[in-house]
Amino acid sequence: MDFLTWLINRGGQVHPKLDLFYTLPSGDRGVVARSDIPEGQLLLLLPIDCAIYIPTKEEFQRHPDAFPNAVQYLREAHPGLSPFLATTLVLMSEMTRGSTSPWASYIATLPPSCPDCLLNWTDEEKRELAGTSLEQPGPDPASDVYLRLVAPILALRKDLWPGLVVAETVEADRGSDPGLTAFLRAAGLVQSRAFHLEAENWVSGAKEISRLEDGGTQVFLLPGIDMINHSHNPARRNAHLERLNLAQAAAAKLLDGTALAEAQSPPTGVEAFFVMRTDKPIKAGEEVLHTYGNLSDAQLLQTYGFLDSEDDFRLQTASGAAAAASSEGPSPKKRAKAGDGGDIGGGDAYRNPYNAALVPWTTVDEVCRDLLLSMDQNPSASLQRAKRKFLASAGVLQSVAPELTQFVLLAREPLPDELMTAVQVLLMTGEEFQELQREFGGPTKLPAGSKKVGKGSQDGGTTSKAAPLVAATGAEEASIPKLSLGTTLLEEDDEFAEMVCIASLQILAACMERYPTDVKDDVRLLRSPDCTGRKRLAVRVRLGEKDVLHLAKKAMVELMKRLRAASAGEGCQAEENEESDDEVAAAEAEGAEELGRRRASKRQRRGLGAPPSEEADGAEDDENSNSADGSDGEDGSDSDDEAAHELLMGSDDSDKVGYGAVEYDDGIGEVHDRGKPHEAPKDD
């Protein structure tokens, strides 16, 4: 049966003017309007029983027979399996059932593979990603997950995956193992095509909804709807996806004329609908596009195997022409100086505003310790431990395995407050740290007068004056307040501020060093006509990360200049200053020893949050400057009854895989760890 007939027989709808399987000039497939389609029109409607997904316990208990046998088995025998892996196994099951599968018509529409997904990259190709957040040290994660988690399940219930030969070891040649080959194809398809209910995604900053009770975000393979491509560019996007319950769909008269409307009662399990509608008029020949989320280049590459068009990310020109995507570009004067193209890359520069760079806690810790050592301070191991524990309990580091925390720097927020807070705490003397702990009063007690704020709406806390001491984690429901030092202490103590700025610049420099190529090499490569395919994708990912580090460095220099100006009483506006690489370099080269000598005489700083006082400074000069050891430092909308859910695409198991994996360790899902103490800025 052809796909459209299958869909309509099952109560689905497709706009008659849509070509679902159009071959685009790029060779990829996409959905295109055959003739003009007005705004607000229904493009596709899909009853939920057409989707392949793992139901919640409640959904499953309501209609256990409405789901395929593989779903029943996995729900009952492997409830702890990540939704990503479980959905992959269900898809594999339907694929191996061939024409007997109720999804055979859908499966026939699927591409043979997701060509550039990282799962398909050779080791040599992956080496181009060295130093980036996509670098995968250690064994191939897909083969590892297959052997560890998937193969034993396949072997136990051969009837659910008929005809699949399961090897006990993975051959060096991946292609020679049919079980692994089938798994890689299904995993790539789920990764590049599945939707989750609203991104619980640090890049988009969206809310967490629709999770399975064992953790992990539900993912849905949505036949037909998954033919629609992504665009990051709001000017090109023209459609969006919603999930409606039965009453909502009926009220909107969406079911009129469908097989469902004629049925006396809907088939069991059909309690929701996925609906794709036009946001604006679509012209004949135009491609239907929606967004898979506000994703960094690394996320797009890892999950979907492509990057957005460079044209969509072109930075503003000196003449002031609007950038397609960047919401905050440098001033025209600065752009002109940078070659009309922004920070790195010269005149042809572009920037994905959702790009990110990761700064590992271990680098932050090491740089701060080395800086203190160079200043003749030797922070004891117990003080270091106490600080780490405190930062974890105060929400600055992830609570599970805080040492695996990676701070997320975004192009739009290059100096996250969590990083600045961590650096400040690490550079505090033992007395200062004790005082901070006393004032903070532990992770659940707010100091009097402090207030909870959602950080996402702030300016990133990097240059804001007198940031509140305690900020909530950003989510409305967050109950644990989070330590946020802002720049108050830096404004009060210029030498401490210098230490923090120098350490931060050294941290950024250390992160830049982990890439085997420098920015100039990458820019040169991108300009070369030979840099195509996967190599170009890799170069763009690493250049995007370096760009974020570079932005962070610039922001740090701005902060340093502003603090120095404020300290000198000039009231100078840092924004007006023209920074240069020389100044950045000079800031980095600042002698820590000299700073240490100056600071040693003022070790006992005034109380946290207290107003600056000359007497206090004078008194401090006579105090013993040795640091003491610190004390221990212990010291929705998922309901079907609600309005339509916004949906974003993605096999969002990312809090379970990749960095700092906690509950699941699939190792092959998305790259970014939601456990990171980072709250992304809201989408525009």
Ligand SMILES: C[S@@+](CC[C@H](N)C(=O)[O-])C[C@H]1O[C@@H](n2cnc3c(N)ncnc32)[C@H](O)[C@@H]1O
């Ligand atoms: C959900 S599928 C979309 C349908 C897909 N084009 C097909 O032929 O089946 C996602 C995949 O489409 C491709 N894709 C989507 N948006 C794209 C874009 N803006 N540029 C390039 N490829 C894109 C990528 O291969 C991605 O993994």
